[in-house]
Amino acid sequence: MKKYFAFFRLRFSMGLQYRAAALAGIITQFVWGTMEILMFRAFYHADANAFPMTFQAVSSYVWMQQAFLTLFMAWMMENDIFSAIVDGNIAYELCRPIDIYNMWFSRSLATRLSKAVLRCMPILLAALFFPAPYGLMLPVSLPAFLLFFLTLFLGTGVTVAFCMLVYMACFFTISSAGVRMVAVSVVEFFSGAVIPLPFFPDKIRRIMEILPFASMQNVPLRIYSGDLTGSAMGQAVALQLFWLFALTGIGKLLNALAMKKITVQGG
Amino acid sequence: MITMQHVRKTYKVSKRDAGFSSAFKALFHKEYEYIHALDDVSFTICDGEMVGYIGPNGAGKSSTIKILSGILTPEEGTCLINGLIPWKNRIEHVKNIGVVFGQRSQLWWDVPVMDSFELLKEIYKISTPSYNHNLEQLTDMLNLSELLKTPVRQLSLGQRMRCEIAASLLHDPKILFLDEPTIGLDAVSKLAVRDFILKLNKEKNTTVILTTHDMQDIEALTNRIILIGKGSILLDGTIDDIRKDYDSTEEALAAFYRSHNI
Amino acid sequence: MKLYGKYFMIHFKSTMEYKTSFLLSCIGQFLVSFNVFLGVYFMFQRFSKVEGFTYNEVLLCFGITLMEFSLAESFARGFDMFPNIVNKGEFDRIMVRPRNEILQVLGSRIEFSRIGRILQAVVMFVYGFTVSDVHWNVQKIAAVLFMLIGGTVVFGGIFLIYASICFFTLEGLEFMNIFTDGAREYGKYPVCIYGKRILQLSTFVIPYALIQYYPLLYLLDRGKSYYILLPLIACLFIIPCLLLWKLGVRHYKSCGS
Numbered sequence: 001m002k003k004y005f006a007f008f009r010l011r012f013s014m015g016l017q018y019r020a021a022a023l024a025g026i027i028t029q030f031v032w033g034t035m036e037i038l039m040f041r042a043f044y045h046a047d048a049n050a051f052p053m054t055f056q057a058v059s060s061y062v063w064m065q066q067a068f069l070t071l072f073m074a075w076m077m078e079n080d081i082f083s084a085i086v087d088g089n090i091a092y093e094l095c096r097p098i099d100i101y102n103m104w105f106s107r108s109l110a111t112r113l114s115k116a117v118l119r120c121m122p123i124l125l126a127a128l129f130f131p132a133p134y135g136l137m138l139p140v141s142l143p144a145f146l147l148f149f150l151t152l153f154l155g156t157g158v159t160v161a162f163c164m165l166v167y168m169a170c171f172f173t174i175s176s177a178g179v180r181m182v183a184v185s186v187v188e189f190f191s192g193a194v195i196p197l198p199f200f201p202d203k204i205r206r207i208m209e210i211l212p213f214a215s216m217q218n219v220p221l222r223i224y225s226g227d228l229t230g231s232a233m234g235q236a237v238a239l240q241l242f243w244l245f246a247l248t249g250i251g252k253l254l255n256a257l258a259m260k261k262i263t264v265q266g267g
Numbered sequence: 268m269i270t271m272q273h274v275r276k277t278y279k280v281s282k283r284d285a286g287f288s289s290a291f292k293a294l295f296h297k298e299y300e301y302i303h304a305l306d307d308v309s310f311t312i313c314d315g316e317m318v319g320y321i322g323p324n325g326a327g328k329s330s331t332i333k334i335l336s337g338i339l340t341p342e343e344g345t346c347l348i349n350g351l352i353p354w355k356n357r358i359e360h361v362k363n364i365g366v367v368f369g370q371r372s373q374l375w376w377d378v379p380v381m382d383s384f385e386l387l388k389e390i391y392k393i394s395t396p397s398y399n400h401n402l403e404q405l406t407d408m409l410n411l412s413e414l415l416k417t418p419v420r421q422l423s424l425g426q427r428m429r430c431e432i433a434a435s436l437l438h439d440p441k442i443l444f445l446d447e448p449t450i451g452l453d454a455v456s457k458l459a460v461r462d463f464i465l466k467l468n469k470e471k472n473t474t475v476i477l478t479t480h481d482m483q484d485i486e487a488l489t490n491r492i493i494l495i496g497k498g499s500i501l502l503d504g505t506i507d508d509i510r511k512d513y514d515s516t517e518e519a520l521a522a523f524y525r526s527h528n529i
Numbered sequence: 530m531k532l533y534g535k536y537f538m539i540h541f542k543s544t545m546e547y548k549t550s551f552l553l554s555c556i557g558q559f560l561v562s563f564n565v566f567l568g569v570y571f572m573f574q575r576f577s578k579v580e581g582f583t584y585n586e587v588l589l590c591f592g593i594t595l596m597e598f599s600l601a602e603s604f605a606r607g608f609d610m611f612p613n614i615v616n617k618g619e620f621d622r623i624m625v626r627p628r629n630e631i632l633q634v635l636g637s638r639i640e641f642s643r644i645g646r647i648l649q650a651v652v653m654f655v656y657g658f659t660v661s662d663v664h665w666n667v668q669k670i671a672a673v674l675f676m677l678i679g680g681t682v683v684f685g686g687i688f689l690i691y692a693s694i695c696f697f698t699l700e701g702l703e704f705m706n707i708f709t710d711g712a713r714e715y716g717k718y719p720v721c722i723y724g725k726r727i728l729q730l731s732t733f734v735i736p737y738a739l740i741q742y743y744p745l746l747y748l749l750d751r752g753k754s755y756y757i758l759l760p761l762i763a764c765l766f767i768i769p770c771l772l773l774w775k776l777g778v779r780h781y782k783s784c785g786s
Binding site: 018020024027028031032038039042047052177178180181184185195199201 | 560563576701702723727
Binding site for chain 3: 278333336337338339340354357358359361362364366368371373375376377378382383385386389390391392418
């Protein structure tokens with residue numbers, strides 16, 4: 001456990017080093033958030049009755065999404081890992097007395113967390129000061145806020161576990177770029193990164209909510225904005241736990257298969 | 268004729284100690300250091316001369332080559348190569364020079380060498396007769412006939428270096444800059460490269476400026492060496508000036524570096 | 530121009546060395562921007578109009594914007610990848626060759642898999658084209674053509690700014706995404722839906738509206754007749770971009786040894 005923590009620390013301080021990148025990221029996400037909200041505003045003006053959430057909830061959803069973007073964006077995968085798999089540098093990693101899956105998992109988690117820590121505060125603070133329906137609302141209650149945090153972590157876990165599947169898939173394909181692009185598109189769409197899930201027609205939404213992708217950003221963001229409450233909320237958290245275990249399990253299985261393939265075929 | 272006078276080039280780099288807390292500190296406050304890559308450098312090189320430009324890592328060798336080839340603009344000083352200022356008359360100037368970076372490739376990785384050469388013909392606007400003539404000559408001298416139809420990724424390092432050198436000479440430059448041309452090569456390839464450079468200098472009277480860490484390159488190729496350390500020229504003379512009583516040039520050079528604390 | 534043709538051929542040959550990978554990337558590119566379309570589609574399942582624009586009209590707008598962007602991206606990929614070019618020291622090589630740097634950078638990367646994206650833009654465009662009630666005539670076809678030219682130049686200019694900044698710093702380039710990917714992403718809707726301020730910004734500062742919103746109004750018979758020429762005026766945007774580039778080249782530091 002200690003060595004994985006060491007990896008985590010190394011990555012985390014590497015992430016902190018890029019100050020200019022963080023500043024640029026904050027500005028970018030701020031603008032994206034603003035544009036997103038302006039777009040929703042136009043639709044709200046067009047037909048307020050067709051809006052599935054309150055406008056305030058949508059604004060909060062968008063700001064939280066931007067603040068914690070680095071936790072959930074599927075395209076933020078580790079390029080080093082891809083190139084290690086493709087050009088065979090993975091041999092070095094295999095020489096170390098550690099489990100590849102755990103190492104990469106802690107590493108990805110650290111990258112995402114370090115970036116999020118740097119970026120979330122300024123965005124959240126600024127968003128709090130935005131005028132009423134456009135800004136970030138304060139959490140509804142303390143328990144809801146704590147639950148938001150819990151699901152935020154679970155959601156990050158599910159995202160990383162899914163990315164691990166993508167890395168593992170690269171051991172078995174020739175074009176990692178292709179796999180990656182398709183995986184990213186699917187995650188973006190089904191997780192509610194393109195438009196929040198409540199905006200989908202009910203039938204489609206019900207199916208989407210069961211998929212692992214809904215356990216990523218959808219759950220924490222909707223809990224915070226007060227859109228997900230009561231028994232639906234309990235169900236969502238349970239699903240998150242289920243997917244976290246299921247995806248890690250599949251990932252470890254694929255990992256074992258990949259290692260076998262490497263050692264048998266010699267890379 | 269190459270003249271360089273009182274050239275100065277400074278870089279700004281950020282510094283940071285290792286560790287978690289300093290990583291965090293650097294978030295809010297960054298310290299910078301100024302490094303004098305070149306500090307008042309002057310020399311003159313005549314046409315047809317072969318010069319070894321040596322010095323430890325980070326001494327300013329590459330910076331000099333980059334200024335001479337028009338890549339970098341120095342803060343101070345003048346530099347005149349055949350009547351042109353490299354960074355001001357870049358396009359005119361680089362028509363007359365060839366550059367080989369030993370650690371980088373200018374050939375296209377996935378296509379046969381010949382395709383890269385054809386592209387260079389276009390880039391340098393070489394007329395077809397002189398292109399054919401040069402290609403023939405270079406193929407002959409560097410023994411490339413077997414290699415030209417092979418994709419670059421399938422060549423060995425030695426084969427690739429021979430092609431790289433040919434690529435830099437297709438337009439018949441008057442000056443050739445070689446930045447560590449023998450790095451990583453096996454003994455046979457090294458000898459082939461050295462032989463070729465000697466022949467080139469003799470037959471075409473090409474000026475050659477060579478940076479290397481391999482003292483055998485220097486011994487085989489040049490009479491004159493310019494030794495640079497920490498951005499200043501420490502010696503401009505012949506290999507014998509530092510050789511003195513040491514058994515090998517390598518040892519002599521190491522002793523020289525130590526005595527100058529570089 | 531002949532040189533660019535040569536570059537084009539050599540890239541084509543390189544790409545063809547890896548046919549499967551090329552095909553997969555094309556499909557990937559096609560799918561990636563498909564998400565944006567689906568987003569628009571599902572929004573219009575709920576809403577019938579936004580700021581007076583119908584679904585079909587938005588599709589037309591999205592198709593054109595995407596095509597402008599993809600064209601610029603295919604040609605100016607070298608600028609998009611410029612941090613890489615600087616990092617790997619490839620720019621040194623460019624500097625020691627007796628040709629214009631911009632042409633060489635353009636030639637150093639040509640991405641054929643963007644065909645996937647262009648193809649998708651064409652599909653969107655043709656679909657928006659057929660279902661919209663635009664009464665096509667010669668002027669309107671010219672307007673679309675101008676939009677494509679102006680759009681490619683404006684996006685090209687933005688890529689050029691991005692690359693010029695690389696001469697000064699390689700850190701924090703992420704914010705330029707606002708103007709590249711962001712412009713593509715938010716260009717799916719006519720600029721006016723984002724409000725007056727954004728419309729002003731994208732009229733006078735970075736001329737997005739000149740290549741998208743105003744000529745679109747012209748196509749839909751809602752604009753003044755001089756709107757047809759605005760995309761060509763937008764091309765002037767390239768001038769300050771070129772100046773910045775010139776400044777950057779002088780400032781070039783090269784890297785390592």
